[in-house]
Amino acid sequence: MIRKKPRREESPDYAELARLLPAPGDPHLSLDRHLLLEEHLMNEFRSTAPAPASSRRPARRVLLIGVPVTAAALAGAFAFTALTNSAGGDPAVATPPPVEAPVVRIEPGSTAQLASTVEHIAAAASARETPEPGPGQYIYIKSKVSYVTVSHTDKDDSKAWVQPLHIREVWSSPDGKQGWLDEPGYQPKGGSTLDSDVEPSWGAASYDYLKTLPTDPDALLKRIYKETKGQGNSPDQQAFTTVGDLLNEEIAPAKLNAALYRAAAKIPGVVVVEHAQDAAGREGIALAHVDQRSGDRTEWIFDRGTYTYLGSRAVQVKQADGVKPGTVINWTAVLERAVVDAQKQRPGAQGTRA
Template sequence: MIRKKSRREESLDHAELARLLPAPGDPYLSLDRHLLLEEHLMSEIQRTAPAPAPAPAPARRPARRVLLIGVPVTAAALAGAFAFTALTNSGGSGTVAATPPPVEAPVVRIEPGSTAQLASTVEHIAAAASADKTPEPGPGQYIYIKSKVSYLSVSHTDADESKTLVEPLHIREVWNSPDGKQGWLDEPGYKPKGGITLDSDVESSLGGPSYDYLKTLPTDPDALLKKIYKETKGQGNSPDQQAFATVGDLLGEELVPAKLNAALYRAAAKIPGVVVVEHAEDAAGREGIALAHVDQKSGDRTEWIFDSKTYAYLGSRAVQVKQAYGIKPGTVIDWTAVLERAVVDAQKQRPGAQGTGA
């Protein structure tokens, strides 16, 4: 914003300043967005606060839509926010490369969704999930997941309200033990060099599940969906939206037992508002078909993307379908692609390395 210099050179008292300056803005931050921002900030503080013993990690799923959501910011505030991220990511030990500057969010054509092929599409997806050959992790092994991701940084700045900024697409690797007690995250540019620990003594739950916990969940779609609604009551913008989001969080950085995976898709098909989108693209540029649901409050549609022929899960995308928080329809605010999912014999080991169990 260009401000004209005042013609008066003498100092002004507070009353005159108040009269000359424009009224402060009053950006609205929804409860859902506020809680998401708060969760991210608290998780970073908990992960990085010095302690005599490793602090329990919060949820293992990605902290999505990080930093400032739905709030216009100045260029100086934006720079400060990214500096804060670099400092908290450093954890007080090791070094972290400079966080890459955000980029303008991609914009795509919004394709309408339909329920016409929902039942048949979900059955194809469930059948593919049931036939998944990823081995079950054993004691001492780790679940390894490599993804390409990009999350929302800011909806817009006061310098240019037409631009929504997102993280550049980058690689994220996660290792988790079956019991959820040990883990590691490597996300160059966003975490210290070499990564950070995800070790935790927190009991597993739907909000932060382990493989062993997932094995205890019912595989009957109706019973599973009932449990999801019950345990997420009062969260999110609506019960239906939160149920869909909870299932979606299990698809990215988790290894779900095959029978449960199939049940999750069949349960999701029963959530009101779920539709099929015939064409969608993941963060790796792979085209596929999607199951999608619109968050009526925030105005974005979350899409789970599957290969159109094999129906294997590829990744996810969140596309703004209604103008909200300064974000224009068609803007992609979250984007992921699962590049590799395997079981390995050691933490920080990658598939194909000597001694891997995958």
């Protein structure tokens, strides 16, 4: 019987072929090329798939580093575009065109006044009366916001693009199961549902969930690190981000609010920035932390006199993938917090302001 050699043995000398062929390139896509690829993929997705469910909060900015165009790279670009498409792919939503991101002077941060500043903020939070939502009621948050966007076809990759400043209103039930989002230009007319059966967690916190958390800063921070392990660009950055997410679109019990600030002060790298401005133009003092991987600094801004939380700002402090230092890539201002008696109801005679 004649045995055939395995197919591998019959093939040419692969090592010799590899030597004769030119070395593979190492393409590095500019930010502009990434954005164009993402936009194309999103257009393909819109034509073949139903609109994704709205998220409770806008996706955080992800910095795209230049990589070879592989299937994995394209999949990542697609995911990023889908997440940042606030209108949910609804062709009926006339999304405003993006604008060039503002550029500000970068003020150095310092730890010199960190302890005293945090104590002022925590003490003010403890003393402030916070309404507790009851059954059937909703937490209402009204903000002015602007987030980085990829929905453009500009050819100049030296510029960063963001949404124009606009109003965003969120209603959420105490258990986090029912909610509504109204963000004209980025959601369908009249808004969209935030109803969810997801179990409450740090990534999908509810008032009822927050009430179960420890109010000892050390225990609270330990739990944050444990339950967000493996997320974000680093454990410290993720811990800071987790606390920050609770400041923008949630109402927390006063003691927990104070504990969150004191816990944040224990995160390595947190500094005080003496002068910062929220999206409504209000000046304040900020607690800040730099994401060493993406090069942007997240700032939580507080009123200098009352130490009330005003809003947040993300400023690029290190050149990264075409985004120059000083560029404001995310900007928020909390205009109103209240407890109201029904979904879509705005504060008035029946609402209780926070």
